[in-house]
Amino acid sequence: MTSLRVAAEPRLSDEALLETVQRQTFRYFWDFADPGSGLARDRFGGNDGWLVTGGSGMGAMAIIVAAERGWITREAAVERLHLMLRFLERCDSFHGALPHFVTPEGRAIRFGRKDDGADIVETALLFQGLIAARQYFARDTGKEPWLRGRIDGLISAVEWDWFTRDGREAYYWHWSPNHGFGLNHEILGWNECLIALVLAAGAERNAIDPAVYHNGFTQSRTFLNGRRHEDILLPLGPDGGGPLFFAHYSFLGLDPRGLKDPYADYFAQNVAHIRINQAYCVRNPKNFVGYGPDCWGLTASDSHEGYSAHAPDNDLGVIAPTAAISSLPYAPDLVMPALRHFYEDLGDRIWRDYGFVDAFNETVGWYAKTHLAIDQGPIIAMIENHRSGLLWHLVMADPMVRRGLARLGFTSPHLAATV
Template sequence: MRTEANLFRSLFSLFILFFVIPACHAQSSKTNVLIRPEMGIKKNLTDNQLLDLVQKQTFRYFWDFGHPVSGMARERSNKSFDYGQEVVTTGGTGFGVMAIIVAAERKFITREQAAARTKKIVDFLWKADMYHGAFPHWLNGETGKTIRFSLKDDGADIVETSLLFQGLLAASQYYTADNVVERDIRNKILWMWEGIEWDWFTQNQNVLYWHWSPNNGWAMNHQIKGWNECLITYVLAAAAPKHTITSRTYHEGWANSNTFFNGRKFNNITLPLGFNYGGPLFFSQYSFLGLNPRGLKDNYADYWEQNKNHVLINRAYCIENPKKYKGYSADSWGLTASDSWGGYAAHSPTEDLGVISPTAALSSFPYTPEYSMQALKHYYYKMGNKLWSEYGFIDAFSEEKDWYAKSHLAIDQGPIIVMIENYRSGLLWNLFMQNKDIQKGLKKLGFTSPEIK
């Protein structure tokens, strides 16, 4: 009898897990829709109409699917064994805050709606777990408590914090009205910005460390150096009004690595910095949602050249297609970290699994507008019935494996909206680069730019 009872309870639990909970979640999603998705593939759109449509539909991920309590961005749209319904992402929320600004300027929502959602996020962060001023990678969107990202990653993550504050500092430049809501946004962002103890994350050395945990201390021991997505972390650490780092930390830490300089040619295109073939394309995107690479230079590189060449190398590799994967072409290209048929992977020419991630080409619009538009039209008009969804394009696909993701990720959806907007108007670049602290930090590290006054 006990065995039968246990079997019944197990079957009942599975019924709840796979049928009742998803049904309830689907119902709640439908009742909270504020921006209606456009599911049919439209024909003969102008380029601007197509860009509007992609930005608006992708924005639904952050607006309609944003966490109902915190307003923050959920880590992903699908639920897997290690992602609960309450998991929100710190860095992805920074991208979402920027996406909300785009939506207000494009009139997808009103400025008042944008300010109210941003205030909701800022108020939540004000009370959420933080460690020496830095936030964890994941938070519980209902309680503000830390959700462990990995075995010992259960505390501060200064890279995720940097991606968050790239968005928040842009927001503090945008919400400038003299009213209660926008004043409160600015004040709380400033107070949190001043509270991040960047210098503490050096352990009194000339390099930044990625993680610290109240339970595990510095056990992860991950120095931030070499060329990758983390340039923004050093810029913010140098720009901080309090607890700043010295320029030596940048030069002797970040730039002092055997994976920093490159200088070799790939597909006859010179790559100044980073891994061979450039690594996944998010290296040229995450730090540059707010940081304007146009004319940005220091002792090490011209960052416009670095990022544009990275994209061109990635695209040329896909066209060459040395592994002969089905579906790679001048119309369908772009390797970056995303979901994959075998699980999450950091796709790049040196880790090529036959998976194309739409965010790769679409978030490269500022660097390669003609080629990115070519890819966008292919994804929408030719493959739309397989790729287009209620939150814009799905995360990734493999024609070789006949695999199409059922997922969307905040860190992939956000750059699509923001980088298309930077291509169209320079909106987020203009806001972020106007910040006086950012200007000071860039000067301290030896950067030059037409936007540095």
């Protein structure tokens, strides 16, 4: 069925469709941001008072894209980022790291019984966006030098090595002022956390030893795979690949093209992951309504049963538009038909003021009324990386990122012979 709203419009070209989706989704981070801090709210449609740090890093990237494409002025972008930084400078932090969620007053929100302090992965996702801003707003006039200085101050305050738990060859996700490392959540791959290890290794002060990566992160039983799924070889990750955000979050800024280490070619890894996810949905072993070549994408999102990390081994019939759309740089031949289907055929049910709703399940007739920052952000960033490579070029030019990649043994066309 074609949306009556869309049917009355001329069919958009691919470029016009991408621009439309990016620009509408940007409104989530510009119009719906918390007015006092500029930070991204966790979601539209619930928890409106919860501000999310990692999603705010994605919001910073969205602001860069908006300035580059002329949706807002460069000066307005700088002002909004200063508003965000002013808040981040005074909100709760622990050994320099930020919580997952904070209140509009800057207080940490308890996310679990022992998760009421620092979240080093959310902090890294925040700083990935701020690093992009530090590189983009590079002029020596106006408020841009001050902007860069504030970002430097936040990043240099992080005690990255604190999260090795007294120098172990392991990295721990959380630390609490009340429970210490009681949550005991070691970061083991393959997952969304690569950016945290890269930044921690590249820090000028309090950097981690590369052994934390090689003897910790990469030693999980779900790191190396090397088996075929949907007749596609998967280098890393759990069987079936896991939720698609693994291929998105760290790679909003890390350019996977030509990025290699002793374990994988990361562009090949992410392409395999996307194609396995799409092929699984086409095969549709559970016979869910709507699945097919132009309707696929399993990742963490809201569902009719609550929030869940959807994947081939956790398939509830829920498609999240961000899963396919944010995969655009890896498989445009698979993504563009899905994007057109979401916009042209399902638009009257899933296209709203802030872009696509978070997810839908046609089998049970459920369409989310929510948008989530961590799902909206990758849509803007990864479409831009497909269109121009802007965010990849910015982040991969940063000395901290380059130093971290080199120390961990990565090679990339972005890296000079010496770093």
